[in-house]
Amino acid sequence: MKAASLMLALAFLCGACGQSNTGGADAKVTTLGRIEVTAKLLDAGGEFPPNDLYDYAHIMKYEVLTTHRGMLDGKTIYVGHYNPLKPRASAADERSGEVGGNVTRFIAGDVHRMALVSPIDEHFMGAQVNKLPESEKGAIYWALWTNRAS
Amino acid sequence: MRHGASLLCILLANSVAFADDRQALLATELRSTGWIVFGARADNATWDLFVMRPDGSDKRNITNTAEFEEAAPRLSPGGNRLLYRRLAKGTKIDHDKWGFQGEPVVAMPDGSNPESLAAPGGYPWASWSPDGKAIICLTPKAIQIIDIASKQTIREMPRKGIYQQLFWSPDGKWLTGTGNHQGESWTVVRMNSESGDVNPVHIFQSCTPDWFPDSQRILYSSRPKGQKAKDGYGWTQLWSANGDGSDSKLVFGEDGFHIYGGALSPDARYVLFTKCPVDGGGSESAGAPICVMRLADAPIIQGESMDLRAVHPITNDGPVLELSAGWEPCWTLNNLDGKKS
Numbered sequence: 001m002k003a004a005s006l007m008l009a010l011a012f013l014c015g016a017c018g019q020s021n022t023g024g025a026d027a028k029v030t031t032l033g034r035i036e037v038t039a040k041l042l043d044a045g046g047e048f049p050p051n052d053l054y055d056y057a058h059i060m061k062y063e064v065l066t067t068h069r070g071m072l073d074g075k076t077i078y079v080g081h082y083n084p085l086k087p088r089a090s091a092a093d094e095r096s097g098e099v100g101g102n103v104t105r106f107i108a109g110d111v112h113r114m115a116l117v118s119p120i121d122e123h124f125m126g127a128q129v130n131k132l133p134e135s136e137k138g139a140i141y142w143a144l145w146t147n148r149a150s
Numbered sequence: 151m152r153h154g155a156s157l158l159c160i161l162l163a164n165s166v167a168f169a170d171d172r173q174a175l176l177a178t179e180l181r182s183t184g185w186i187v188f189g190a191r192a193d194n195a196t197w198d199l200f201v202m203r204p205d206g207s208d209k210r211n212i213t214n215t216a217e218f219e220e221a222a223p224r225l226s227p228g229g230n231r232l233l234y235r236r237l238a239k240g241t242k243i244d245h246d247k248w249g250f251q252g253e254p255v256v257a258m259p260d261g262s263n264p265e266s267l268a269a270p271g272g273y274p275w276a277s278w279s280p281d282g283k284a285i286i287c288l289t290p291k292a293i294q295i296i297d298i299a300s301k302q303t304i305r306e307m308p309r310k311g312i313y314q315q316l317f318w319s320p321d322g323k324w325l326t327g328t329g330n331h332q333g334e335s336w337t338v339v340r341m342n343s344e345s346g347d348v349n350p351v352h353i354f355q356s357c358t359p360d361w362f363p364d365s366q367r368i369l370y371s372s373r374p375k376g377q378k379a380k381d382g383y384g385w386t387q388l389w390s391a392n393g394d395g396s397d398s399k400l401v402f403g404e405d406g407f408h409i410y411g412g413a414l415s416p417d418a419r420y421v422l423f424t425k426c427p428v429d430g431g432g433s434e435s436a437g438a439p440i441c442v443m444r445l446a447d448a449p450i451i452q453g454e455s456m457d458l459r460a461v462h463p464i465t466n467d468g469p470v471l472e473l474s475a476g477w478e479p480c481w482t483l484n485n486l487d488g489k490k491s
Contacts, residue, residue, distance in 0.1 A: 053429050054246050056335065094250035094271065125274070125290045125313045127335035136333065 024113030024147035028100060032115035032144040035070030039063060039077065039114065044106045046131040048084050055083045055095070057120065059130040059140060060106065070116075078135035080120045080128060081106065081143045088146050095126050101146035115145040172469040177205035180442065180471070183415065184483035184491065186422065187212075187232065187259065188476035189221035189243075191436040196239055197221050199232075199261055201486060204420065204442055206473035212261030212486075221433065222248055222478045225259060226282035227320055229416070230488030232257045233278060233285065236266070243477075245410075245430035249275035249314055254285070256298065260486040267298065275314055280322040288316050293325070310341060310348045315358055318343070319365035324393060326351065326359040326368050338370045340393045351395045355386075360413050367392055369401065369412040369421070378457055379405060387458070388412045388423050390448075400449040402441075402470070403458050414445070415481045421445050422479045425472070437477040443470045 023038060030036060039062035048058055057080040064075050083091045088101035103112060117123050120142040130136075168174045185201045192198040194216035202209035213220050219237040226233070237243065237252030244251060254276045257264040267273060273287040273296060284304060285296050292306040293316065312327035319325070324340050331337040331350050338351040338359045351359065355373040362369065369390045377384025387403035401421060402409055410431040411424040424431050426438030443450055447468025451458050459465070485491045 093247065094244075095247050121309075121311065122291050125288060125309070127313065128330045129335060130333055133333060 024149035026147060029113050029115045029145040029147050030068070032098070033070075033117040035072065035116040035118065035141065036068040037062075037064050037072065037077075037114055037116065038066040038068070038149045039079075039112060040065060041106060041108050041110050041112060042076075043132065044084070044108055045129070048106075049129060051083055051085045054127065055093070056127045056129045057082050057124055057142075058084045059128060059132055059135055060084075061132055061135070062112070065111065068113075073138050077141055078132060078138070079114065079116065079141045079143050080124060081146065082124065082126075096124065099144055099146075101143075103146045103148055111149040113147045113149040114143050116141040116143060118142065168471065170469060173471055176442075176444065176469045176471060180204040180420065181207065182491075183417075183420070184481060185259075185486060186440065186442075186473075186479050186481050187223045187225060188440060188474075188479035189223060189234070189433075189437070190474065190476040197237075197243060199223050199234060200474070200476065201260070202474060204415070204481065206471065209474055213264075219243060219252070220255075221252075223480060224277055225480050225482045226278045227280055228282050228488075229482040229484035229490075230259065231282060232259050232261070233276060236264070238270070243433040245433040245477075246314075248433065249288070258486075259482060259484065259488050267301070275316050277317050279318055280320055286316055286318055286325070288312060288314065288327075307346050310339075310346060312339060312341065312348075317359065317361060319361050319393075320363055321365040324361075324365060326361065326393075328357040328359065338368065338372075340368065349394060351391055351393065352389065352398060356389075358410055358412060362390070362414055363416060363418050365393075369414060371408075371410050371412060373408075374461075383429075385458070386410065386429065388421070400451075400462055400465075401445070402443060402448065402450050402452075403455065403462070404452040405455040405458050406453060411440070411478050413480050416483045419445060420481075421448070422481060424477060424479070431477055432475075433477045437475045439472045440474060440476045440479050441470050441472050444468055 043061040045060045082096040087104040092099045118139045118141045120140045123142040190200050197219040198211050199213045221243050223234040235252040236255045253270050254267045254273045255264050275288040276285040293309045295305040312329035316327040336355050337353045338356045339348050341348045359368050359370040372389045373386040386408035388401040388409040391398035407425045408429045413422045424438040426432045432438040447466045449465045451465045
């Protein structure tokens with residue numbers, strides 16, 4: 001009986017902390033795109049523009065902590081997230097194609113597990129807000145799936 | 151005065167009335183200059199395609215389909231075919247994403263013989279080739295040129311940041327569209343159709359470009375920086391510029407309204423646009439009044455527009471006709487059977 005209670009408590013704790021037990025891994029993030037990373041959001045690229053009339057991809061700066069799949073240009077990468085004012089689970093539309101995940105807000109310092117493709121222009125056809133001019137030096141990645149990793 | 155009153159009577163007989171003599175004269179001038187085709191909310195509560203004379207008379211619903219939403223008609227350069235998008239009933243037409251919505255359809259200019267070219271979502275932002283035998287469309291990986299008869303892709307080229315509203319010049323040498331360019335979104339650009347080289351036409355909050363018949367100038371909407379209204383958001387105006395971006399000029403503006411849907415008559419004597427208090431042109435509701443003016447009367451500023459007049463102190467005071475409500479109008483000098491009038 002004690003063992004069962006302990007198991008139940010552990011299960012509750014794991015549930016309460018979301019997917020921390022998996023590091024953000026799920027069936028989507030581990031299969032979509034050609035690249036999969038765990039990365040820390042360093043700079044969300046300024047204030048997000050309103051999304052009541054127009055939807056944008058917003059370019060953000062990350063430090064890669066772990067590369068799970070694929071090859072990257074370096075430890076610092078620039079990633080376009082579609083309509084970042086929306087939770088990932090409800091961001092997809094006709095223009096974006098499949099995007100999703102369980103991140104609800106983009107806050108500098110958060111760690112995300114992401115499925116990516118590159119370059120963004122071959123996968124997303126819409127307005128890009130890019131307040132990080134240094135990103136122009138290399139490829140900008142397109143986020144297909146974005147989960148919390150911690 | 152008597153002349154103006156007579157004109158007014160004639161126009162009233164055609165179910166359109168203009169209170170101002172100059173408006174009445176313009177309406178008379180426009181009466182037999184072809185047809186305007188546009189999308190609008192119909193009595194059946196869905197969006198259908200309509201035609202009317204450029205003075206607003208003889209308006210009629212040419213699709214009248216309660217089971218679909220239909221929008222964004224574009225006449226082929228020869229004026230003998232219509233290309234538009236047909237959406238599932240109840241779909242909200244998104245002014246920013248309509249090129250991804252629904253299926254592309256070609257039909258006769260009177261709406262007859264509609265033929266779907268692809269499944270919903272197919273051929274995004276499709277528009278006509280100069281000879282009317284192909285369409286160009288935008289996909290994330292490339293601009294595609296599709297032969298209508300065979301549905302085969304004739305050619306692909308990099309889209310160079312263009313993401314919507316792609317239109318081929320009448321002479322076939324250029325494309326114009328709205329895109330990301332040099333770190334700035336919402337830039338109207340021109341692309342050389344052979345080399346793929348791109349130059350900006352207007353940087354910053356500009357969109358919905360359309361060609362002048364001479365393939366040299368481009369008509370577009372622009373919401374300039376530095377406006378005071380709406381906490382700096384401002385109002386969208388209609389502008390034109392040469393394809394290399396030089397010689398940009400205001401065509402029409404009015405504080406309190408966003409001006410979209412700019413299109414020229416095939417002889418470039420007149421300009422069509424919509425005038426909406428809500429940004430985007432009103433496709434999500436019932437559109438906005440379609441307006442027509444003489445290009446020779448540009449620039450025109452209407453209303454009090456104190457802020458706009460301060461930036462453009464020298465303007466003309468030509469007449470502007472406000473016609474039926476709609477969205478994305480286009481103009482043909484042909485008859486509705488596609489034959490020359």
